[in-house]
Amino acid sequence: MSLQRRHPGLNLGAAHQEADDASEVLVFGFWVFMMSDLIVFGLLFATYATMLGATAGGPGPRDLFDLRSAFVETMLLLASSFTFGMASLALKYRRDRGRLLFWLGLTLALGAGFLGFEVHDFLAMIAKGGAPSRSGYLSAFFALVPLHGLHVTAASLWLVVLTVQSLVFGLDTRVKTGLLRLGILWHFLDLIWIGIFSFVYLAGLA
Amino acid sequence: MSGGATWDPLLGRLGLDALPFWSMIEHPTRPEIVNGSIATAAASVVVLGALAVVVLVTRKGWWRALWSDWLTSVDHKKIGIMYVVLAFVMLARGVVEAVLMRAQQAFGLGGGFLSPEHFGQLFSTHGTIMIFFVAMPFLSGLINFVMPLQIGARDVSFPVLNSISLGLTAAGAGLVMVSLVVGRFSTGGWSGYPPFTELAYSPGVGPDYWIWSVTLSSLGSTLTGVNFAVTIYKQRAPGMHLFRMPLFCWTALCTSILMIFAMPPLTVATLLLALDRYAGFHFFTTTLGGDMMNYANLFWLFGHPEVYILILPAFGVFSEVFSTFSGKRLYGYSSLVAATMVIAVLSFTVWLHHFFTMGQDADINAAFGIATMTIGIPTGVKVYDWLLTLFRGRVRLTTPMIYALGFTVLFVVGGLSGILLANPTIDFQVHNTLFLVAHFHNMLVPGLLFGMLAGYSFWFPKAFGFRLDERWGRISALAWIVGFMLAFFPLYALGLLGMPRRMVAFFQPAYLPWTIAAGLGGLVILFALFSLVVQLRVSVGAREANRVPVGDPWDGRSLEWATAAPPPEYNFPVLPEVGSRDPFMTAKEAGAAYQEPEAYEDIEMPANSALGALLCLCGGAAGFGLVWYLFWLVVPALAVALGALIARSFLRRTTRTIAAGEVRRTHRHWLAEVSRTAAVTRAGECDVRNRGRAVPAALEAAE
Numbered sequence: 001m002s003l004q005r006r007h008p009g010l011n012l013g014a015a016h017q018e019a020d021d022a023s024e025v026l027v028f029g030f031w032v033f034m035m036s037d038l039i040v041f042g043l044l045f046a047t048y049a050t051m052l053g054a055t056a057g058g059p060g061p062r063d064l065f066d067l068r069s070a071f072v073e074t075m076l077l078l079a080s081s082f083t084f085g086m087a088s089l090a091l092k093y094r095r096d097r098g099r100l101l102f103w104l105g106l107t108l109a110l111g112a113g114f115l116g117f118e119v120h121d122f123l124a125m126i127a128k129g130g131a132p133s134r135s136g137y138l139s140a141f142f143a144l145v146p147l148h149g150l151h152v153t154a155a156s157l158w159l160v161v162l163t164v165q166s167l168v169f170g171l172d173t174r175v176k177t178g179l180l181r182l183g184i185l186w187h188f189l190d191l192i193w194i195g196i197f198s199f200v201y202l203a204g205l206a
Numbered sequence: 207m208s209g210g211a212t213w214d215p216l217l218g219r220l221g222l223d224a225l226p227f228w229s230m231i232e233h234p235t236r237p238e239i240v241n242g243s244i245a246t247a248a249a250s251v252v253v254l255g256a257l258a259v260v261v262l263v264t265r266k267g268w269w270r271a272l273w274s275d276w277l278t279s280v281d282h283k284k285i286g287i288m289y290v291v292l293a294f295v296m297l298a299r300g301v302v303e304a305v306l307m308r309a310q311q312a313f314g315l316g317g318g319f320l321s322p323e324h325f326g327q328l329f330s331t332h333g334t335i336m337i338f339f340v341a342m343p344f345l346s347g348l349i350n351f352v353m354p355l356q357i358g359a360r361d362v363s364f365p366v367l368n369s370i371s372l373g374l375t376a377a378g379a380g381l382v383m384v385s386l387v388v389g390r391f392s393t394g395g396w397s398g399y400p401p402f403t404e405l406a407y408s409p410g411v412g413p414d415y416w417i418w419s420v421t422l423s424s425l426g427s428t429l430t431g432v433n434f435a436v437t438i439y440k441q442r443a444p445g446m447h448l449f450r451m452p453l454f455c456w457t458a459l460c461t462s463i464l465m466i467f468a469m470p471p472l473t474v475a476t477l478l479l480a481l482d483r484y485a486g487f488h489f490f491t492t493t494l495g496g497d498m499m500n501y502a503n504l505f506w507l508f509g510h511p512e513v514y515i516l517i518l519p520a521f522g523v524f525s526e527v528f529s530t531f532s533g534k535r536l537y538g539y540s541s542l543v544a545a546t547m548v549i550a551v552l553s554f555t556v557w558l559h560h561f562f563t564m565g566q567d568a569d570i571n572a573a574f575g576i577a578t579m580t581i582g583i584p585t586g587v588k589v590y591d592w593l594l595t596l597f598r599g600r601v602r603l604t605t606p607m608i609y610a611l612g613f614t615v616l617f618v619v620g621g622l623s624g625i626l627l628a629n630p631t632i633d634f635q636v637h638n639t640l641f642l643v644a645h646f647h648n649m650l651v652p653g654l655l656f657g658m659l660a661g662y663s664f665w666f667p668k669a670f671g672f673r674l675d676e677r678w679g680r681i682s683a684l685a686w687i688v689g690f691m692l693a694f695f696p697l698y699a700l701g702l703l704g705m706p707r708r709m710v711a712f713f714q715p716a717y718l719p720w721t722i723a724a725g726l727g728g729l730v731i732l733f734a735l736f737s738l739v740v741q742l743r744v745s746v747g748a749r750e751a752n753r754v755p756v757g758d759p760w761d762g763r764s765l766e767w768a769t770a771a772p773p774p775e776y777n778f779p780v781l782p783e784v785g786s787r788d789p790f791m792t793a794k795e796a797g798a799a800y801q802e803p804e805a806y807e808d809i810e811m812p813a814n815s816a817l818g819a820l821l822c823l824c825g826g827a828a829g830f831g832l833v834w835y836l837f838w839l840v841v842p843a844l845a846v847a848l849g850a851l852i853a854r855s856f857l858r859r860t861t862r863t864i865a866a867g868e869v870r871r872t873h874r875h876w877l878a879e880v881s882r883t884a885a886v887t888r889a890g891e892c893d894v895r896n897r898g899r900a901v902p903a904a905l906e907a908a909e
């Protein structure tokens with residue numbers, strides 16, 4: 001069994017027999033769900049692209065974006081993907097829960113940092129007259145970027161729930177398969193953010 | 207919140223004028239009284255109907271059973287049945303509304319009896335209900351019931367998610383029903399096009415009812431699609447290769463894939479419209495850079511695949527029906543599979559044909575027109591395959607077969623009118639006329655609806671253990687066919703004469719004979735619906751005589767017929783080993799059906815869960831609160847939903863074990879029943895001789 005990969009991404013492997021079996025269906029199902037979610041982001045990117053010119057005389061990217069802040073956000077989120085990766089490795093290869101919880105805690109902190117910067121950015125934009133009701137362009141921005149933030153919030157909540165469960169139940173099958181799926185979501189959100197950073201922020205200021 | 211009108215923190219926008227009879231009391235003019243009385247009567251039917259159900263359940267002492275055997279059940283068969291019940295309830299409303307519209311237009315020369323506002327609500331609710339709360343639940347229900355049985359599984363991959371999907375769909379349907387009693391529905395059609403549905407032009411609650419009911423249903427359908435697709439990929443019995451699956455499973459798979467990719471555009475469209483209406487965004491408004499073309503693209507990016515979500519399962523049903531009632535293997539299995547997949551892929555490449563007239567240049571229109579026409583090719587392949595399945599078969603004209611034959615002829619007619627519409631130059635002439643209405647009903651009624659009704663009569667004995675009355679079934683099928691032709695063929699003529707769709711009245715005497723004919727067709731359709739009710743009533747009354755406990759009333763070919771009717775919760779005592787296509791027929795012909803397994807094992811089944819029912823309540827409450835600006839209701843409803851999801855994830859024991867001994871007992875009991883039952887030839891298929899044990903066609907010839 002150990003050579004056979006059950007699904008794309010990190011596999012738990014034979015040492016986790018029961019959880020590895022359970023992940024067959026659960027993780028596959030989650031991948032399928034992610035495809036559906038990807039469509040949502042794809043459509044919002046497309047909407048954003050068509051509305052680039054629809055500023056209606058209001059402020060545009062140059063008036064509103066703070067590239068330094070967006071860069072910090074990018075670094076925080078990329079780092080959180082790395083720490084989640086370390087958490088996954090700890091889950092797969094280490095028996096002690098402590099190391100896993102350490103990496104998960106770090107991931108959560110980085111995610112919270114990202115969200116903090118992002119909310120700050122949004123408030124700053126609104127203060128500069130860039131509220132979503134100002135123009136079609138800003139509407140499109142505020143549908144796309146905060147939706148990503150909302151996903152990060154949900155993923156962080158999920159992380160908290162799984163952490164609590166690992167303290168209550170230990171690393172049982174449900175916690176392990178939950179972490180596998182959360183990992184997929186977390187890296188997915190990282191990818192979406194790279195899209196946002198490139199197409200929204202960099203291209204907007206270029 | 208830029209609610210526009212004033213609203214109260216406690217009552218939101220609710221006021222006495224939300225009651226359907228309020229405006230006729232305030233302005234007792236003749237038209238107000240006519241429209242108010244119709245609306246009030248409809249509202250009373252909803253309220254009294256709900257009350258009657260509550261009284262009946264209480265009087266019979268069914269609450270406990272309703273809760274623990276149905277509402278909290280995660281058994282795919284029960285969820286499937288509940289979906290179909292929902293679909294039938296909503297179908298009744300949808301058909302009554304349709305007949306009311308036909309009546310209005312039969313009297314519509316110079317006015318008619320309905321107000322434009324009332325007529326607008328009618329076509330909007332009718333369209334919304336028929337698509338989201340009849341068609342979608344019906345096909346989700348049939349797939350839910352049949353597909354796991356056909357692939358030899360015990361349940362779907364995610365049984366609790368399945369019950370949540372049902373809950374979300376039911377909550378959406380509930381909102382549409384509530385809109386009949388409190389407030390009014392949208393007048394923006396089933397497609398809800400802005401800017402008409404924006405706050406500036408439709409300040410009332412109507413579009414909000416539409417937005418939230420459709421959003422709930424689209425979320426439910428997305429999750430259903432994920433669930434079905436994963437089930438088909440991961441839950442097939444040993445030996446059930448993809449290319450051994452019955453065709454219905456293939457269509458279920460393609461429909462699920464379409465749901466996964468095509469429901470999100472709808473969710474995005476409705477939610478962006480909600481942002482416009484609730485938070486002052488400018489996606490589709492006429493000012494500040496809003497652009498409704500984005501809505502048109504989003505909506506039809508969903509809308510066109512949606513029509514294939516609707517039709518593919520019907521194709522699946524007809525494939526099963528044709529081969530079963532011709533006593534033959536399905537002709538051209540591989541080509542049918544390929545055609546299904548080609549249709550699924552092409553369905554994403556044609557959405558623009560829904561707005562040929564909205565400003566793109568001729569080249570783009572031509573490209574999409576050609577893409578549209580190519581869908582005719584795989585569809586044609588299917589029709590020939592079905593005809594060749596009939597060819598030299600021993601065809602039995604049972605109820606499902608009558609639907610199937612009606613479908614074959616009428617669907618081709620509808621397809622031809624579709625090919626006409628696919629040509630942009632022709633579309634420019636007839637778009638937005640009744641020609642279009644005739645075309646899509648010509649696909650949806652003989653295609654989708656007949657398919658679902660055929661599936662209902664085909665699998666009903668499997669679900670409930672007794673056959674439906676054949677006489678009333680045939681009457682109903684014929685009435686649907688005749689009624690459909692009478693109600694919709696005149697609309698082709700009306701469309702060519704230039705009569706616009708969605709028009710409450712007209713001033714062209716030339717239209718009148720046609721609208722009267724269509725009105726008569728509406729009455730025949732009403733009769734068809736009535737005969738379905740009679741059929742059910744008669745069949746329930748005569749159920750003892752028509753029981754088919756052995757479970758194979760139609761000399762079936764696939765695995766769902768290999769188990770008892772109704773099947774045990776776990777479907778199969780041991781998972782079947784599949785060695786061929788049509789595995790049950792192969793077993794019957796080899797005399798290897800109804801065997802006792804070598805050993806029985808404990809079976810683990812998912813335990814009941816109240817999560818679906820709870821999310822149904824939360825979704826409905828949140829939707830209602832959003833419609834009426836009762837934000838004190840929205841926040842706790844969403845909080846409870848989230849809390850319940852988290853609490854559920856803390857549950858560690860989510861399954862229940864059925865002991866091997868019990869499985870053995872049940873199975874032996876059934877096997878004894880089988881050997882007691884005389885096998886029946888097809889001559890006795892539709893009478894009391896049929897107890898559900900069939901002499902397989904191949905052996906019948908030898909006998």
Ligand code: HEM
Nearest residue numbers: 304307329333336337341395396397643650655707708709
């Ligand atoms: C059972 C018999 C049916 C009758 C008599 C009927 C009748 C009608 C009528 C009179 C209209 C309004 C046409 C107009 O715009 O002037 C309409 C619209 C519509 N119907 Fe049906 N219908 C039937 C079944 C169905 C079914 C089964 C479906 C879908 C599954 C369906 C979906 C629609 C849709 C989507 C609209 C468009 C609503 C809009 O304009 O937004 N109908 N129908």
Ligand SMILES: [Cu+2]
Nearest residue numbers: 510557559560
């Ligand atoms: Cu289309």
